[in-house]
Amino acid sequence: MSVHAHPDDESSKGAATLAKYAAEGVDVLVVTCTGGERGTVLNPAMDRPGVRENLAEIRRAEMDAARQILGVRQHFLGFVDSGPTEPPAEGCFAAIALEEAAVRLATLIREFRPHVVITYDETGGYPHPDHIRTHEVTIAAFDAAGDPGRFPEAGQPWQPAKLYYHGALSRAWFQTMHDAMTARGLDSGMQAVLAEFPDDAPAPQFTTRVPCADYFEVRDRALLAHATQIDPDGGFMRHDRNVERDVWPTEDYHLARSHVPVDLPENDLFAGVRPTR
Numbered sequence: 001m002s003v004h005a006h007p008d009d010e011s012s013k014g015a016a017t018l019a020k021y022a023a024e025g026v027d028v029l030v031v032t033c034t035g036g037e038r039g040t041v042l043n044p045a046m047d048r049p050g051v052r053e054n055l056a057e058i059r060r061a062e063m064d065a066a067r068q069i070l071g072v073r074q075h076f077l078g079f080v081d082s083g084p085t086e087p088p089a090e091g092c093f094a095a096i097a098l099e100e101a102a103v104r105l106a107t108l109i110r111e112f113r114p115h116v117v118i119t120y121d122e123t124g125g126y127p128h129p130d131h132i133r134t135h136e137v138t139i140a141a142f143d144a145a146g147d148p149g150r151f152p153e154a155g156q157p158w159q160p161a162k163l164y165y166h167g168a169l170s171r172a173w174f175q176t177m178h179d180a181m182t183a184r185g186l187d188s189g190m191q192a193v194l195a196e197f198p199d200d201a202p203a204p205q206f207t208t209r210v211p212c213a214d215y216f217e218v219r220d221r222a223l224l225a226h227a228t229q230i231d232p233d234g235g236f237m238r239h240d241r242n243v244e245r246d247v248w249p250t251e252d253y254h255l256a257r258s259h260v261p262v263d264l265p266e267n268d269l270f271a272g273v274r275p276t277r
Contacts, residue, residue, distance in 0.1 A: 001029045001114035001160070003105065003138045005093075005130035006036040006081060007063035008226035012236065013125065013168040014118060015070060015219040016212035017251045017269070022071035023215070026270075029112050030067065030074040031105065033134050034093050035059060038083030043231045051228060058228055065225040069218060077104055082129045094129035101133070102140035103154055109145040110155040115273045117142055121165040121254065138163075142257065161260045161273050167252035169236075170204040171197040177239055180247040189238045206252040208266040213249035216241055 002018060004010045010018065010030045022028045037056040041047045051058060060076075067074040079093035079101065088094035093101070109117070119138035124131025144150035146159025174190050174197075181188040223230050223237070230237065253269065255262060260272040 001031060001109065001112060001117045003031045003033070003117065003119040003134060005033050005120075005124075005128065005134045006039060007032055007059045008036070008066070008223070008229040009131075010072075010074075011066050011070070011219065011222040011226060013120075013166045014251050014253075015222050016215035017210045018072050019070045019215040019218040019222075020210070020212045021269075028070075028072040029114065030070075030072050031077055031108060032063060032074060033077045033101070033137065034079045034081040034130055035076060036081050038081040038092075039229070041228045043227055043229065045231075046228045055228065059226075062226045062228065066222040069222040069225055075108060077101070077108070082133075084128060086129065088129050094133045098133075098136055098140055101137040102144060103151045105137055105141035106145045106151050107154040109141055109160065110158045113158045115161045116164065116269050117160045117162070118164045118166060118253065118269070121256075125166060125168065135165075159259060161258065162255060162262075162269065163257035164208065164253040164269060165256050167204050167206050167254060170252075171201050172204055173248055176247055177244060180243050181240060184240075184243065186240055186243070204252065205254055207255040207264045208253040208269060208271075209250035210253070210269060211250050211267060213245040216244065 002010060002014060004013070010032070018028050018030070035056050036059040039055065039059070041051055063074060079096065080091060082088040082092040082094040117138065120131050120135045122135055124135055142160060142163050146157050148157045171194070174194050178188040178190040178194060224232055255264065258272070262272050
């Protein structure tokens with residue numbers, strides 16, 4: 001189970017991992033906490049009449065297309081996008097009571113019975129209020145789902161074995177890609193992004209690196225399915241995929257909780273859950 005804030009987050013954070021496990025026969029569920037209703041149109045080609053007015057419906061259709069490309073299931077948790085404003089508007093995901101959201105996710109955990117749950121760390125990956133709330137809700141639901149004394153209305157208890165945080169799009173990734181492309185005489189286009197990271201940004205503490213370069217193409221198709229959010233000629237889509245496969249062929253995670261013995265570092269999110277392959 002991979003828990004995200006908005007449609008498109010699942011395709012920009014760990015999508016190759018999801019596609020890899022789905023192709024191997026794992027039943028993968030993406031949980032999307034909000035509908036992205038208050039998002040913006042980030043692809044200039046999609047910023048046209050009728051799109052902003054129908055953004056919620058369009059983003060649901062984009063999510064369904066991306067889900068099919070990745071080969072996963074998907075469930076909207078049913079909360080309203082908070083938008084980037086502070087403080088969050090009344091009734092939106094970041095403003096509701098934590099327990100109200102946690103019981104909804106705990107119910108889904110007890111129904112789906114995942115062995116592994118993935119979400120963002122306490123920073124949200126970046127400081128959007130919905131990302132931070134997604135972290136808080138997932139932690140609360142992960143801890144409550146296996147406790148028979150919590151949320152008795154949410155069904156029979158089920159304790160996932162492991163909880164991971166995404167390590168997507170770290171400074172280390174951008175710097176490695178920039179250096180590798182520059183060494184090959186290519187314009188990385190990453191200077192502006194690198195400049196946004198503070199000089200004292202901590203190095204990521206990855207415990208688990210999942211080899212998934214064979215699924216980068218699937219990841220990219222899923223990303224492009226979110227046409228309102230992804231400019232095919234800009235941002236993440238610009239870097240050379242062959243360079244990425246050469247210098248960073250994994251998607252990376254931090255093991256935050258485990259109820260099974262682990263031997264770190266890992267190359268499999270299900271290490272300790274299933275027999276060694």
